[in-house]
Amino acid sequence: MTDVAIVGIGIHPFGRTDGVSGLQQGVHAAKEALSDAEIEWKDIEFAYGGSSAAGSADTMVSELGLTGVPFMNVSNGCATGGSALLSAYTTIKSGQFDIGMAVGFDKHPRGAFNADPEAAGLQKWYGETGLMLTTQFFGMKIQRYMHDYGITSDALALVAEKAFNNGSLNPNAWRRDPVSKEDILNGMMVSDPLTKFMFCSPAEGAVALILCRADIASKFTTKPLYLKGAAFRSRPLGSFEVFSPSLEIERGPSPTVGAAKATFEMAGISHEDIDLAQLQDTESGAEIMHMAENGFCKDGDQEKMLQDGDTNIDGKLPVNTDGGCIANGEPVGASGLRQVYENCVQLRGAAGKRQVPNNPKTAYTHVYGAPGISACTIITN
Amino acid sequence: MSTQKPIADNLFTWPSDSPKLIGSKDTETGRYFFPAKNSNHHEKVELSNKGKLWTWTVQRFLPKTPYIEQVAPEDFKPYAVGYIELPGEIMVESRLVGIDPKELEIGMEMELTIEPFVKNEEGEELLIFAFKPSVN
Numbered sequence: 351m352t353d354v355a356i357v358g359i360g361i362h363p364f365g366r367t368d369g370v371s372g373l374q375q376g377v378h379a380a381k382e383a384l385s386d387a388e389i390e391w392k393d394i395e396f397a398y399g400g401s402s403a404a405g406s407a408d409t410m411v412s413e414l415g416l417t418g419v420p421f422m423n424v425s426n427g428c429a430t431g432g433s434a435l436l437s438a439y440t441t442i443k444s445g446q447f448d449i450g451m452a453v454g455f456d457k458h459p460r461g462a463f464n465a466d467p468e469a470a471g472l473q474k475w476y477g478e479t480g481l482m483l484t485t486q487f488f489g490m491k492i493q494r495y496m497h498d499y500g501i502t503s504d505a506l507a508l509v510a511e512k513a514f515n516n517g518s519l520n521p522n523a524w525r526r527d528p529v530s531k532e533d534i535l536n537g538m539m540v541s542d543p544l545t546k547f548m549f550c551s552p553a554e555g556a557v558a559l560i561l562c563r564a565d566i567a568s569k570f571t572t573k574p575l576y577l578k579g580a581a582f583r584s585r586p587l588g589s590f591e592v593f594s595p596s597l598e599i600e601r602g603p604s605p606t607v608g609a610a611k612a613t614f615e616m617a618g619i620s621h622e623d624i625d626l627a628q629l630q631d632t633e634s635g636a637e638i639m640h641m642a643e644n645g646f647c648k649d650g651d652q653e654k655m656l657q658d659g660d661t662n663i664d665g666k667l668p669v670n671t672d673g674g675c676i677a678n679g680e681p682v683g684a685s686g687l688r689q690v691y692e693n694c695v696q697l698r699g700a701a702g703k704r705q706v707p708n709n710p711k712t713a714y715t716h717v718y719g720a721p722g723i724s725a726c727t728i729i730t731n
Numbered sequence: 732m733s734t735q736k737p738i739a740d741n742l743f744t745w746p747s748d749s750p751k752l753i754g755s756k757d758t759e760t761g762r763y764f765f766p767a768k769n770s771n772h773h774e775k776v777e778l779s780n781k782g783k784l785w786t787w788t789v790q791r792f793l794p795k796t797p798y799i800e801q802v803a804p805e806d807f808k809p810y811a812v813g814y815i816e817l818p819g820e821i822m823v824e825s826r827l828v829g830i831d832p833k834e835l836e837i838g839m840e841m842e843l844t845i846e847p848f849v850k851n852e853e854g855e856e857l858l859i860f861a862f863k864p865s866v867n
Contacts, residue, residue, distance in 0.1 A: 485790075596822060
């Protein structure tokens with residue numbers, strides 16, 4: 351069976367773009383990816399795409415061209431982009447098609463996400479009484495983790511400080527001004543122990559990727575990258591997830607643990623081979639917990655790693671080199687593909703001021719979201 | 732005094748001198764659920780009204796819909812939320828009352844209380860469950 355290569359990447363800057371719909375941002379990213387691969391829309395044999403709040407991806411054909419291409423909509427919450435990518439990967443692996451596109455985009459209103467208890471399989475009182483907020487879940491999960499493993503608020507602030515620093519080096523990021531650790535710690539408390547600077551915000555943006563059979567990749571680019579592993583998991587029994595009126599006393603692993611393990615096994619490489627990683631940082635605490643859940647360190651080791659700068663761009667394992675969700679915001683349908691886009695830029699050596707030094711060769715992504723889903727990838731050059 | 736009623740049916744025993752949360756137990760696996768599940772292999776159970784605080788946070792901004800408290804953002808009073816581990820049963824998510832959030836500590840002993848929340852259109856006071864620090 352053939353390997354799968356990524357030969358084209360495109361992005362619409364993240365943040366707020368008034369007057370441009372989420373779909374239009376998706377079209378922008380798609381056109382940029384086509385141009386990057388030096389092909390035309392008519393060359394695309396299939397596409398997967400989705401958004402959570404900005405419409406159906408397949409309607410993009412009216413802008414991109416009515417070629418009759420099979421364009422499948424993907425709707426999988428925060429893993430929408432990851433699921434589109436995984437679907438594209440499987441489609442090429444199966445031999446059905448040789449070249450296709452995965453695209454994710456979104457545009458959310460300002461402020462926290464509105465939650466609908468009944469759509470989430472919950473009773474109305476849960477939302478009515480003020481328990482159904484993602485921000486509470488993140489506060490409570492890291493609160494317990496800090497208690498169990500000795501992580502401090504200082505570490506939470508270091509994660510956010512790094513995100514803003516990296517975002518300041520990324521022209522496509524939303525938040526491009528550094529924020530000091532002190533300002534982060536003294537920022538308005540949103541859900542203890544997390545201040546407003548430690549949270550990402552719903553936002554806008556789009557990413558498109560062109561994938562093809564590895565054996566034809568050199569037709570499109572001199573620097574093909576290879577998608578070596580990609581896996582998706584939903585929550586196992588005992589995981590601590592958002593919107594849970596109750597939890598099992600016996601704690602179990604998160605969906606991330608299973609997705610990470612499957613991805614590494616599929617790629618046939620070990621954690622030591624990873625040169626940089628993009629890990630879901632819905633808030634600072636998430637990045638810290640995800641470092642361990644993805645197997646990059648033991649629980650509790652993050653405190654020293656952060657104090658030592660290990661996850662900075664010039665550290666031992668750079669994490670969220672484009673500023674992550676904290677600096678880019680969270681357009682749900684696009685976030686997972688943004689991570690892959692950033693890894694492609696880094697592995698091409700084209701990341702400019704935020705370039706990870708020493709020619710990184712292998713990069714990892716991890717996306718996580720409600721109601722307990724996780725998708726990971728490993729890309730090599 | 733206005734009429735009071737639970738915000739939802741089958742959430743806690745009411746009226747009662749010693750109210751309890753209503754959960755269910757899977758008769759095949761022995762696992763507890765809250766709120767109770769309707770299933771032919773679930774039996775309704777009254778959950779323990781005492782437990783330990785497992786984790787907590789504070790809701791510091793006025794939630795959007797479906798939150799039903801009618802209040803201006805500047806008048807909103809932050810409230811604490813946490814999970815209470817009911818020994819041998821399950822952990823339930825709940826508001827935490829009767830304590831300054833600064834005093835909250837993981838592991839502290841908590842007990843169930845029923846609290847007035849908001850009035851509905853008929854003027855009835857809706858009751859919710861919450862946990863407060865145990866007195867002894």
